[in-house]
Amino acid sequence: MSGHGPAQPMTARRSGPLKGRAEIPGDKSISHRALILGAMAVGETQITGLLEGQDVLDTAKAMRAFGAEVIQHGPGAWSVHGVGVGGFAEPAEVIDCGNSGTGVRLVMGAMATSPLTATFTGDGSLRKRPMGRVTDPLALFGTRAYGRKGGRLPMTLVGAADPVPVRYTVPMPSAQVKSAVLLAGLNAPGQTVVIEREATRDHSERMLRGFGAELTVETGAEGQIITLTGQPELRPQTVAVPRDPSSAAFPVCAALIVEGSDILVPGVSRNPTRDGLYVTLLEMGADIAFENEREEGGEPVADLRVRASALTGVEVPPERAPSMIDEYPILSVVAAFAEGSTVMRGVKELRVKESDRIDAMARGLEACGVRLEEDEDTLIVHGMGRVPGGATCATHLDHRIAMSFLVLGMAAEAPVTVDDGSPIATSFPAFTDLMAGLGADLAAG
Numbered sequence: 001m002s003g004h005g006p007a008q009p010m011t012a013r014r015s016g017p018l019k020g021r022a023e024i025p026g027d028k029s030i031s032h033r034a035l036i037l038g039a040m041a042v043g044e045t046q047i048t049g050l051l052e053g054q055d056v057l058d059t060a061k062a063m064r065a066f067g068a069e070v071i072q073h074g075p076g077a078w079s080v081h082g083v084g085v086g087g088f089a090e091p092a093e094v095i096d097c098g099n100s101g102t103g104v105r106l107v108m109g110a111m112a113t114s115p116l117t118a119t120f121t122g123d124g125s126l127r128k129r130p131m132g133r134v135t136d137p138l139a140l141f142g143t144r145a146y147g148r149k150g151g152r153l154p155m156t157l158v159g160a161a162d163p164v165p166v167r168y169t170v171p172m173p174s175a176q177v178k179s180a181v182l183l184a185g186l187n188a189p190g191q192t193v194v195i196e197r198e199a200t201r202d203h204s205e206r207m208l209r210g211f212g213a214e215l216t217v218e219t220g221a222e223g224q225i226i227t228l229t230g231q232p233e234l235r236p237q238t239v240a241v242p243r244d245p246s247s248a249a250f251p252v253c254a255a256l257i258v259e260g261s262d263i264l265v266p267g268v269s270r271n272p273t274r275d276g277l278y279v280t281l282l283e284m285g286a287d288i289a290f291e292n293e294r295e296e297g298g299e300p301v302a303d304l305r306v307r308a309s310a311l312t313g314v315e316v317p318p319e320r321a322p323s324m325i326d327e328y329p330i331l332s333v334v335a336a337f338a339e340g341s342t343v344m345r346g347v348k349e350l351r352v353k354e355s356d357r358i359d360a361m362a363r364g365l366e367a368c369g370v371r372l373e374e375d376e377d378t379l380i381v382h383g384m385g386r387v388p389g390g391a392t393c394a395t396h397l398d399h400r401i402a403m404s405f406l407v408l409g410m411a412a413e414a415p416v417t418v419d420d421g422s423p424i425a426t427s428f429p430a431f432t433d434l435m436a437g438l439g440a441d442l443a444a445g
Contacts, residue, residue: 009392010402010421010432012409013441017260017308020438022251026051026076026241027269028427029203030299032059032102033179034239036110037211038080039068040087040186041234047078049241054426055100062107065091066118076241085234086187090116094154097122099354099397099426102176104153105134109180112143113163113187121154125354125397125423131155133172134180140166141184165190165230169222172349173322175200175273178226182208182215188230197223200322201273206298210237242269242299246326247428249277250403251438253330255306256286257337257411263438265304267296276316276324277331284311284338311338313383318346325349328379329404332361336370337411338383348377354423355396364393364405368416390414399423403431410440 026049036059038045050056052075060070060078067089069081083089088111095118097104104120108131111118121127132151139145142160147153165188170177178194182204185192205226208215214229248268255261270278270290281288287309290302313335316324324331328347335342350357362374365381369388373380389412395402402418409416421444424431432442 005422007420008422009417009419009445010406011415011417011443011445012406013415014412015258015410015440018255018258018263018438018440019261020263022263022265022434022438024243024248024265024268025053025428025430027244028053028055028246029102029201030207030241031056032106033203033207034241035059035063035070035080036106036183037207037234038236039063039066039082040085040110041082041211041236042084043082043236045080045082045236046238047080047241048239049076050078051241051244052076053429054098055103058096058098058100059103059107062095062097062103065093065095066111082234082236085231086114088114088116091118094119094121097126099123099126099399099423101126101129101354105131105176105180106183108134108157109138109183112138112157112159112184113141114159115161117156117158119154119156123397127153133174133177137166137168137177137181138184140168141188143184163188165192167193169195169197173198173200175204179204182226182228185228185230186213186232190230192228192230194226195222195224196226198319198322199224199273201271203271210298211235240296242296242301243267245269245274245278248304249327249330250407250428250431251435252288252304252306253334254407254410254435254440256281256309256311257334259308261308263306265306267301268304270300270302273323276320277327280314280316280320280324280331281334283314284334285309286311313338313340313342315343316345321346321349326400329357329361329400330407332365332379332381333404333408335381335383336365336387336408337385339385341380341382344379346377347379351376353398355398355401357398357401360394360396360398360401361404364391364401367391367393368408368412387412388414389416392417392419395420395423397423399427403428406442
């Protein structure tokens with residue numbers, strides 16, 4: 001069973017100007033999906049730029065456990081020899097997904113319509129997260145799930161021996177739920193339909209089409225209607241993973257708030273379903289230029305030139321939340337250095353991420369001297385132009401909370417410490433070296 005080693009405190013001190021080139025790792029969402037769809041294709045899929053954070057490595061191990069041959073050939077270069085839709089073998093051991101909510105939910109979807117049984121677990125943070133939002137729609141296919149109280153891990157799934165196609169309206173904006181249902185629909189006969197009232201990131205739809213699935217997306221009175229025809233033979237692909245906009249957010253936001261900074265962040269995904277943070281930063285007055293715009297691996301990308309900026313608080317519309325749900329923690333840090341208030345509404349999904357991210361950010365910001373307001377679905381940060389800092393902030397085993405407070409420490413008056421920086425390795429293992437290379441003052445302890 002996944003555990004967690006000794007805490008590794010880290011401290012960030014006020015930095016001089018950040019300068020240079022920030023080479024961001026591959027997109028985590030696309031990396032997960034490339035491994036899973038590669039495992040469900042017939043033949044060998046080649047992947048370049050794969051994120052080699054622990055979350056994605058755990059998904060690679062899961063695909064091996066289900067019978068795919070997954071091989072690393074060099075940094076970011078991997079191959080997956082798939083077993084075809086419906087070809088998964090029953091795993092001999094428990095599937096440990098570590099810290100990854102995306103990994104466990106997508107893998108559950110991928111195996112849910114095959115006649116086999118698998119048990120899933122994760123670290124202390126993942127075992128607190130609700131799985132019912134995925135297992136409930138999977139039950140419509142005929143899948144059975146047996147877990148802890150509240151639908152939490154460890155959990156055993158018994159795949160549907162005779163799956164039926166489903167029509168499912170996602171009750172909350174969630175790319176994980178949508179994707180799990182679509183992956184389950186691959187091995188169900190007929191057409192599986194997923195309806196989204198609010199559109200979420202569309203990596204699964206793009207990649208399913210790329211692997212040869214018959215999938216259509218239409219807009220109707222109910223919202224966005226995604227129709228997948230089941231039981232295709234997926235074709236192996238060559239997948240070039242673009243760089244992760246969620247990881248890029250940390251050096252981008254650090255450069256905006258550290259005086260005199262000027263950095264280049266090349267090859268970042270500009271997928272419009274992931275672009276909410278950058279739209280918001282531009283509204284706040286951020287000096288971000290999108291250079292060399294192009295397409296790589298079916299995804300729009302650009303090089304980001306980012307310079308320190310005088311920022312003003314804004315109101316972020318709630319309908320933008322699905323396109324930036326992972327970026328609210330770092331946005332709340334930027335908001336603390338802006339002039340005026342930044343209002344973030346429609347963010348209750350943050351309360352069931354790796355931690356209760358609204359509470360975690362609110363308590364840490366308050367400890368650093370920032371005024372704010374919060375309720376179940378809202379966070380309002382009253383910008384100060386300068387932030388006192390000087391606190392130790394709890395990360396709650398959440399990589400984005402850890403990185404957000406370290407970025408805050410780079411621009412605060414006094415150093416900021418996080419109680420445990422080790423979870424950063426789940427999504428952005430190069431974070432410390434990358435930021436130090438730009439000139440940030442980060443140290444263990």
